[in-house]
Amino acid sequence: MRERELIKAAFAGGKRGEEALAALLQANYRIVLGYFLKLTQDPELAKDLTQETMVRAIKNLRKYRSEAKFSSWLIAVGSNFYRDELRKKKAELKMSDGYLSVLEKQEETETVDIKRALLELPVEKRIPLILKYYYDYSYREIAAALKIPLGTVRSRLHSAVRQLRERLTEEPAGTHRETQGKKEEALE
Numbered sequence: 275m276r277e278r279e280l281i282k283a284a285f286a287g288g289k290r291g292e293e294a295l296a297a298l299l300q301a302n303y304r305i306v307l308g309y310f311l312k313l314t315q316d317p318e319l320a321k322d323l324t325q326e327t328m329v330r331a332i333k334n335l336r337k338y339r340s341e342a343k344f345s346s347w348l349i350a351v352g353s354n355f356y357r358d359e360l361r362k363k364k365a366e367l368k369m370s371d372g373y374l375s376v377l378e379k380q381e382e383t384e385t386v387d388i389k390r391a392l393l394e395l396p397v398e399k400r401i402p403l404i405l406k407y408y409y410d411y412s413y414r415e416i417a418a419a420l421k422i423p424l425g426t427v428r429s430r431l432h433s434a435v436r437q438l439r440e441r442l443t444e445e446p447a448g449t450h451r452e453t454q455g456k457k458e459e460a461l462e
Contacts, residue, residue, distance in 0.1 A: 277301075277344055284335060295335065299328050302345045305409075309349050312404045313356070313397075315389045327352035342418055346411070350419040353401050360397055391441045399434035402427055 280301075283294035306327055310320035330351050331338075338347050392400060401420065405411040413431075417424045 278340070281338070281340065281344060295332065298344055299331065302348050303328070305345045306348050306352055309404065309409070310352065310356075312392070312408050313400060315393050323352055323356055326355055330355060342415065346415060346419050349405070349409075350421075353420060357397060357401075388438075388442070391438050394441065395434055395437060399430045399437070402430045403434040403438075406431055 277298070280294040280298045284291050284298060303324065307320055307324045310323045310327075311317060314320050314323070327348055331348055334351065338344070342350075392403070395403065402416050405416050405419065406413075411419070413424055413427050416427045420427070
């Protein structure tokens with residue numbers, strides 16, 4: 275069955291609707307998992323985020339509008355969940371200042387690579403970058419998925435690319451500075 279037919283059947287409900295929804299989720303599982311692998315660089319966290327995204331998709335199926343591909347909607351659902359979780363963890367982290375000071379004092383001897391540089395980007399910039407350059411989303415698709423203005427997408431992408439270039443060209447191999455992405459990684 276084509277995606278539109280599966281979506282229509284899923285909305286109809288019943289046994290056939292459950293089977294259609296299962297088929298839709300199964301067909302898009304690898305796309306969502308791949309997205310989270312690129313976003314987090316952590317296979318276990320990516321699996322957890324993918325599972326939670328699928329659960330939220332089941333619960334919120336009625337919110338899906340056929341304006342975008344089903345995979346785009348799933349990625350938007352997952353991105354929103356991931357951002358919310360990061361906000362919660364940052365709030366918890368602020369309450370324990372001692373933990374932050376330990377993070378800042380840790381020595382780093384890793385070499386710089388693209389994965390580390392991606393993780394060091396703030397999530398607001400990392401998500402559009404991955405959607406654009408890994409998934410070939412258009413600016414409009416990114417804006418719709420993240421519910422942000424088109425100009426904001428362009429600005430975040432420009433800034434993310436600039437930061438990646440700086441990070442990958444200016445820092446000598448074998449050194450590593452503490453950045454927002456490292457703090458996010460430690461939160462997970």
